[in-house]
Amino acid sequence: MEVSKITNQLTIDTFAGKITNSERAFAEFGIKKMDKIMNTLEKSVHHRYLRRGIMFGHTDMEKVFKTIQQKKPFAVMTGIKPTGQYHIGSLITCNEVLYFQSLGGKVYFCIADMEAYLHNGTPLKEGHETAIDNIADILALGLDLDNVYIYKQSEEKNVLRLGSMFSKNVTYNMMKAIYGEQKFGAYQSSLIQAADILFPQLEEFEGPLQTVTPVGLEQAPHARLTRDLARKQIYQEQFGFEMPSFTFHKIIGSLDGGEKMSKSAGNSFMLTLAETPKTLKKKIAAIFTGGRETKQEQLEHGGRPEICRVFDLLQFFFMDEDIELTKRTTECRNGGILCGVCKQDLFTRANHFISKHQEKKMQKFEHAKQLLEK
Ligand code: SF4
Structure with a gap:
């Protein structure tokens, strides 16, 4: 059986979780290769995903690893869209989150029920039931509840407020340049996700601090939008955000040899x-x-x-x-x-x-x- 050939073209569909050309994505989104900083890390912070080249890209992780070395606080951002059973692709992110939590990071875990509603049409009540199942999964996988904040997007007013504030300073053309032509709900959920990643830096929570968000490479556009918003003068003056860091992992293919294992497949x-x-x-x-x-x-x-x-x-x-x-x-x-x-x-x-x-x-x-x- 032939495997799909990598073309020279870069196409990313963040919402469908698809990407065609990793090398070009690195260049396009200013992502650095993780192996460049591997040598600078102490053995005690190594993880098999780093050694195996699974967690293969990053933005600004030097700062996070320095924070870890100095034993200073940092936050780990993650979440799940409650649209079905916990599938094994999500386990990659979970393993990374547990790794950063073991290094001292406080986990902010988002139940992305608004995103599930905006993308998949999942009613909030149905999302709630699925979320209980998903949370039981991550507790069983070893999430330490002493250092975690779990919330639902639809109920965390700080996230909704920040997402609304962000919408004031983006234009349709900006969103189209990052995500292509999408429904407004998709753009809106991207702004909410940016708020998910940045709200722990609000005064009411941790205040400005280093954060890391582990994602698949197809999420690079979300990382770009979030970093673009964080560096805007208006938000720097108001919130003083530290630039959020991201790690990017390889995507596991579907069992039939296809490019991505996903719920939609x-x-x-x-x-x-x-x-x-x-x-x-x-x-x-x-x-x-x-x-x-x-x-x-x-x-x-x-x-x-x-x-x-x-x-x-x-x-x-x-x-x-x-x-x-x-x-x-x-x-x-x-x-x-x-x-x-x-x-x-x-x-x-x-x-x-x-x-x-x-x-x-x-x-x-x-x-x-x-x-x-x-
Ligand atoms: S199934 Fe095992 S032996 Fe067969 S190709 Fe894969 S790794 Fe190799």
Whole structure:
């Protein structure tokens, strides 16, 4: 099976989560490569996503890492659109958020119910029910409630107020230049997202401080809009915002080898944390691999981990030890392992992780409900 070829053209559809050319996105949006600052970091702040080139781009992260080194406060911005079950693509961001929280960051966790309404037409009440489920997921994944502020966009007046204030200083042409032609609801939700990222710097919260927002590369336009707003003189004078930093991660492709695993692609092309052993097995059996047509070819030429979704899932989520991942890469390339064996190994690991997660999640539901209804 052919993988999609990267064209020379850059097209980003932030709202659909699509991007065609990472290299050009870096240049276009002034994103720096993470490997340039890796060497300056102490081993204690390394994360496997940094070492594996998954968290591969950033803006102004030097300042955040310096803040961490100096043990000063900083904030980590994140959120989820409550439109369905917690899918495994969201786990990338969650792992990054937990990493920054472990380094001392206070997490601001947004339930993006306004965005779900504006983009997906999800009624706020329905979004609320889904959000309880999603929050139970992130609690089970290990979010530390001693250092977190969880809120719903539709109810956090500071966010709505700031988003409205931002709208005074953007024009249709500016928004079109960043996002292309969109409905006004999409532009409006972008301004609300900028407010999500900047409101912890208001006096009522932390005041101006370093912040980091981990996102997928397709979110680069949101990062640009937020930084453009933060540096505007009018908001500098009024709020004194520190420039918000971002990390950018690679996007995990869909199980059939497509470019992105997303809720919109359909359930059979993605993994969720709600899989049963039966559905998990079925999905892994059908997954796109970098294997060869025949066993003989695989033994002679080896597989291609660089295009393989089994390998992606191992390196993003289910193989924590670098040494194991290096071993698997070598085995695959040398024809030392067949895809059937590799898939079985993935199933064992993913099933263990997901079933443990579901046990923990069951115990977190009531707490999640209380948190959102407080
Ligand atoms: S051996 Fe594993 S990593 Fe290699 S192509 Fe097959 S499934 Fe992918």
